[in-house]
Amino acid sequence: MTAAILDGRLLAEKVVARATGDIAALGRAPGLATVLVGDDPASALYVRNKRRQCVAVGIRDLHRRFDADVTQDELAEAIRALGDDPGVTGILLQLPLPPHLDADALLALIPPDKDVDGLTETSAGRLALGRPGLRPCTPLGVLELLDAHGATLSGAEAVVVGRSSLVGKPMAQLLLGRDATVTVCHSRTRDLAAVCRRADVLVVAAGIRGLVAADAVKPGATVIDVGIHRTPGGLRGDVDFPAVSAVAGAITPVPGGVGPMTIAMLLANTVTAARTL
Numbered sequence: 001m002t003a004a005i006l007d008g009r010l011l012a013e014k015v016v017a018r019a020t021g022d023i024a025a026l027g028r029a030p031g032l033a034t035v036l037v038g039d040d041p042a043s044a045l046y047v048r049n050k051r052r053q054c055v056a057v058g059i060r061d062l063h064r065r066f067d068a069d070v071t072q073d074e075l076a077e078a079i080r081a082l083g084d085d086p087g088v089t090g091i092l093l094q095l096p097l098p099p100h101l102d103a104d105a106l107l108a109l110i111p112p113d114k115d116v117d118g119l120t121e122t123s124a125g126r127l128a129l130g131r132p133g134l135r136p137c138t139p140l141g142v143l144e145l146l147d148a149h150g151a152t153l154s155g156a157e158a159v160v161v162g163r164s165s166l167v168g169k170p171m172a173q174l175l176l177g178r179d180a181t182v183t184v185c186h187s188r189t190r191d192l193a194a195v196c197r198r199a200d201v202l203v204v205a206a207g208i209r210g211l212v213a214a215d216a217v218k219p220g221a222t223v224i225d226v227g228i229h230r231t232p233g234g235l236r237g238d239v240d241f242p243a244v245s246a247v248a249g250a251i252t253p254v255p256g257g258v259g260p261m262t263i264a265m266l267l268a269n270t271v272t273a274a275r276t277l
């Protein structure tokens with residue numbers, strides 16, 4: 001079998017086109033505050049792409065950048081001010097932060113209705129309880145990819161590898177919300193390959209390059225690779241793409257799979273937040 005490729009760049013274009021229409025219908029421009037601390041090159045690249053795409057769809061770019069040695073208090077004050085500013089309809093704190101900063105405490109200062117990254121405790125609680133709210137962009141993008149492919153989620157065996165607050169946990173909750181039977185694996189999971197082989201839908205967000213090999217994939221399964229690793233040979237994921245694409249029914253590439261969807265869903269969330277404010 002040769003897997004179908006789930007093209008995140010193509011689908012992201014469609015999501016962005018939808019967001020552009022939604023903003024025109026809104027009649028006023030949403031304002032997104034991206035908050036970047038320090039000069040990690042990957043974070044700087046992602047924030048640059050977010051800002052560029054926001055401007056392209058008619059979202060006002062309200063970027064704030066801080067030096068890597070900014071204090072917790074200074075950053076907290078800035079986030080509070082953005083929260084109070086009626087012209088700011090969305091706030092995003094780019095992660096990871098330098099180690100001296102407490103990301104959870106800073107995220108907690110973002111008003112839930114401006115939480116376009118879906119990472120505050122309130123947004124996580126709303127998701128866990130199945131209530132309406134803003135959802136984290138990467139898992140939301142994965143769901144969009146699965147839906148566009150026509151994957152059946154109700155009753156499906158879904159396995160999520162990774163339990164981060166950014167991807168693994170919200171991904172499991174979203175799949176549960178779609179009536180999948182969800183298993184979450186992590187570093188202490190015994191016989192990871194055996195658990196993964198049960199999956200009709202396998203989402204890998206472990207942050208370990210090439211973790212999932214062909215022997216961990218059921219023939220015909222849909223495999224979503226959230227990992228991004230910079231190697232001398234280019235970007236790679238958590239999945240051994242050449243081997244797994246010979247077994248899976250469908251697979252996301254790295255790059256060009258989940259990554260572009262993360263930014264597209266940020267635009268969609270920014271529209272949703274602006275509508276409710």
Ligand SMILES: Nc1nc2c(c(=O)[nH]1)N[C@@H](CN(C=O)c1ccc(C(=O)N[C@@H](CCC(=O)O)C(=O)O)cc1)CN2
Nearest residue numbers: 046093094095096117137138255256257259260262263
């Ligand atoms: N506050 C947040 N921080 C982080 C998030 C997030 O959603 N919110 N996710 C990641 C980084 N991220 C967005 O912030 C992100 C990662 C990758 C891509 C992407 O388009 N990847 C491309 C490859 C681009 C490259 O690295 O050269 C691809 O996969 O095709 C977009 C956004 C962690 N932090």
Ligand SMILES: [Mg+2]
Nearest residue numbers: 162163164205
């Ligand atoms: Mg994880």
